[in-house]
Amino acid sequence: MSVKEKNASRALAKRSSGKTVCVFFAFGCDRARYDTHMLVEYFRKNDWQVLPRPQEADLIVMCLCGFTQGNEHRSLKVLSRQLRRKKKDAQVLVTGCLAGICKTKIAESFDAVPVNLHNSTELDDYIGARAPLLEVLHNRTTFTAPTKEDIRYIDAADSLYSKLSFSAEPVVSVMTRALCRPTCSFPPKAQQNQYSVRVATGCLEDCAYCAIKNASGRLRSRPIETIVREFRAGLANGYTTIKLLGEDVGAYGQDTGASVVDLLQALWNIKGDYRIVWTDFHPKWLIQNINTLSRVLAENSTRLGYMGFPIQSGSNKVLRQMQRDYSVCDAEKAFLELERAAPNAELLTHILIGFPGESAEDFEQTLAFVEEVDFRYIYVYRYSDRPNTESILLPEKVSPTVILRRYWRFIRRFRDRAIV
Numbered sequence: 001m002s003v004k005e006k007n008a009s010r011a012l013a014k015r016s017s018g019k020t021v022c023v024f025f026a027f028g029c030d031r032a033r034y035d036t037h038m039l040v041e042y043f044r045k046n047d048w049q050v051l052p053r054p055q056e057a058d059l060i061v062m063c064l065c066g067f068t069q070g071n072e073h074r075s076l077k078v079l080s081r082q083l084r085r086k087k088k089d090a091q092v093l094v095t096g097c098l099a100g101i102c103k104t105k106i107a108e109s110f111d112a113v114p115v116n117l118h119n120s121t122e123l124d125d126y127i128g129a130r131a132p133l134l135e136v137l138h139n140r141t142t143f144t145a146p147t148k149e150d151i152r153y154i155d156a157a158d159s160l161y162s163k164l165s166f167s168a169e170p171v172v173s174v175m176t177r178a179l180c181r182p183t184c185s186f187p188p189k190a191q192q193n194q195y196s197v198r199v200a201t202g203c204l205e206d207c208a209y210c211a212i213k214n215a216s217g218r219l220r221s222r223p224i225e226t227i228v229r230e231f232r233a234g235l236a237n238g239y240t241t242i243k244l245l246g247e248d249v250g251a252y253g254q255d256t257g258a259s260v261v262d263l264l265q266a267l268w269n270i271k272g273d274y275r276i277v278w279t280d281f282h283p284k285w286l287i288q289n290i291n292t293l294s295r296v297l298a299e300n301s302t303r304l305g306y307m308g309f310p311i312q313s314g315s316n317k318v319l320r321q322m323q324r325d326y327s328v329c330d331a332e333k334a335f336l337e338l339e340r341a342a343p344n345a346e347l348l349t350h351i352l353i354g355f356p357g358e359s360a361e362d363f364e365q366t367l368a369f370v371e372e373v374d375f376r377y378i379y380v381y382r383y384s385d386r387p388n389t390e391s392i393l394l395p396e397k398v399s400p401t402v403i404l405r406r407y408w409r410f411i412r413r414f415r416d417r418a419i420v
Contacts, residue, residue, distance in 0.1 A: 019048045019127075022057035026078045026154040027065040030279075031245045032096045034196045035117055036063040038137050039095070040150045042123075045131040052149050054082055059091050059127075062112075066098035066211065069384040070169040076102075076110070078154065083111055093126065100215025101387055118201045118217055137198070138222050140230055172404065176420055180411040186377050186419045188346070191241040191277060191305050195234035199227055199263060203248040204255075205282060208323045208394070209355060211386035216247045219255045224266050235272050241305060242267075244278040250285030250309075260285060261292045268300045276300075279308030279348060279379075283334065284326045290334045294341035301342040306377060309335070310350035314369025315362035318355055321394065328369060335373045346376040353410060354383040354403030356394035363406050370414060379419045382407050 021043050025036045039061060040050055054060045060082060064075035075098050083092060092112040099106065099114035106114040115122045123133050176182070187194070200221040203213060234242055244263075246252060252260040260281075267276060286293065286309055297304060309331075313319055316328050335347065351366060370378065382403050385392045411418045 019059070020051050020057045021048045021059040021061060022051050022054040022152050023150070024054055024060060024062040024082070024152045024154075026062060027071055027075055028063055028096050029065070029067075030194075030196055030243060031198065031247070032063050032065065034198055034245055035095070035137070036151060038140065039063075039117075041140070042129075042131065042133055042136045043127075045136060046127060046129045048127070050150055052152055054152055055085055055087055057087075057090060059093065060086055061093045061095060061115075063096040064094055064098040065096055066101035066215075066386075068381065069386075072098065072102060073169070076105075079106075079110060079112060091126075093123070095123075097212050097215040101211040116215065116217075118215075118220070137201075138220075139226060173420075176408065176411060180408055180415055180418075180420075182411055182415045182418050182420050184377065184415070184417050184419055187277075187306070191275060193239065194241045194243045194277070195237070195239035196243045196245050197227055197230050197234065198222065198245045199249060199252050200246040203246075203282070204251050205248065205325070206323055206390075208321065208390040209352065209383065209386065211389050212247060214388055219248070219251050221253050221256050221258065223256075224258060224263055227263065228266055228270070231267055232270065235270070235274060240274045242274055242276050244276060246278075246280060248280055248282045248285070249278045250281040250283075250289075259289065261289055261296055264293075264296055264300075268296070268303060273303075275303055275305035277305035277307070279306075281307065281309050283309050283311055283331045284324075286338070287326055287330050287334045290337055294337050297338065297345065298341040301344055304342055304345050306346040306348050307338075308348035308350070308377075308379075310379075311369070312350060312352045313355065313358070313362065314366035315358070318358050318362050318366075321357050322352075322355060323390070328365070332369065332373060339374060347374065348377040348379070349373075349375045350379040350381070351410065352381060352383055353407045354398040356383070356391055356398065357396040358383075358398055367410070367413065376417060377419055378414055378417045380407065380410055380414075 023036060023039045025033060043050055051057050062079060062082065064079060065071040066075060079094065086092060093115045094106050094112050095115050095117050100116055103114040106112055117123065117133060121132065200219055202217045202219045204219050231242055250260050252263050311331055312322060312324060314328055411420060
């Protein structure tokens, strides 16, 4: 911990009363949103008053995204604006994956402190917590729905400010919609009112392009009984779509001797009219568990929504360079088996365009793979160098122009399925 961080920690620890905090969610995935919601409960359990206006708070905790260069740029713009608007002597902490991905940049270039929510007790040390953060995050058994009075979500001014810069992303976004005319709507209307349950944090993979692992760390699975209690709480509050969250849902239990099949069976043993969905399930775990998994899915097909298995590429060469531990052939067989076991299920995947070394032939193989497997939804995004990843050092970088052309070609071809 730096001198500045230690001084901030001492200053906060001295405040025994009148402690106020604003929890700010700007950009991020459902996992980040879940963790941000948990922060509200965490601060209240530690006798902090939660305020909706960051300008009035002693402490501002901002959840920011750094998944791509574009996400990082927008997040840092909003952070910069909030730093100028905060009241004097207020402390600003940054969470979300940006805190792990751009830790040095946040600490050295901004008057803010990055805090990892999952791998340390940094936040507990800052506020002198009686109720530790990990205890709140991993032992949550009751449902609390944060409102706009609990969490400050990015507003129109912040969003506009993040776009008014030299970044090309807003232009690319507008041109993508104008040229490709994507029509996919996700999530499905029947499954938009979701209740999320985190089943684990971290993962076991070392994908060459991924910086999220720098923020989430290694796999830590929650006990099945804890997940079941939280799952039941969501059902009791009227939710009918339950989303399982994790950097890799498929790896669940690999650190505890359990498995994702054990988890799904325990959840589907709960009676009720509901659907289970997920977006992040590494295909290697699908391939390894296909026999038992297909049986469980077939038995519960009426309570199954969309299932996400990020394939990333349809080229074996690119998958090897990405350090993705499966082959296209094995993945295709597993997906086709899933379709036979649960024909009404909606498959979702992720496609990364322009990974270093991706040739025109590799891209064509990806198009062919997506044609072969009946994916209903496809997250498609462009490669960008991320800090502390192995892909930064790879040769044969694909030019941004070629990446954009392939990106647009992919969306035009699958515009009714591509999520942009």
